[in-house]
Amino acid sequence: MSPVRGDVTSDHPAARVIEASAGSFVEEIRGSLDYYLAQPASLPLQRIVISGGGARLTGLGQRLAAATRLPVEPGAATAALQVGKTGLTPDQLSYVEPQIAVPVGLALGVAS
Numbered sequence: 001m002s003p004v005r006g007d008v009t010s011d012h013p014a015a016r017v018i019e020a021s022a023g024s025f026v027e028e029i030r031g032s033l034d035y036y037l038a039q040p041a042s043l044p045l046q047r048i049v050i051s052g053g054g055a056r057l058t059g060l061g062q063r064l065a066a067a068t069r070l071p072v073e074p075g076a077a078t079a080a081l082q083v084g085k086t087g088l089t090p091d092q093l094s095y096v097e098p099q100i101a102v103p104v105g106l107a108l109g110v111a112s
Contacts, residue, residue, distance in 0.1 A: 051075035055098035
């Protein structure tokens, strides 16, 4: 997978900070899921869908999958939509896909 804007290489000082924080982040998510699953009315989880800017964090999906033993997939807010003229190239639209889940959801709420 080729790096995208915003990715840092492992020799970059910021990469070390991100790497250290990513493990804690994954453990917080796992803890939240464990708490949910311990509730009497909880439903079994079948998968994790990640979105937002953090979804582009290199290795996040793999770390979550390993920590939770659940399949992890990126959210695709526009997958079931017919996207009109946005002024974005297909590559640009693909790049912003993780961050548009909330705006798409809000737009769909207004449209219904």
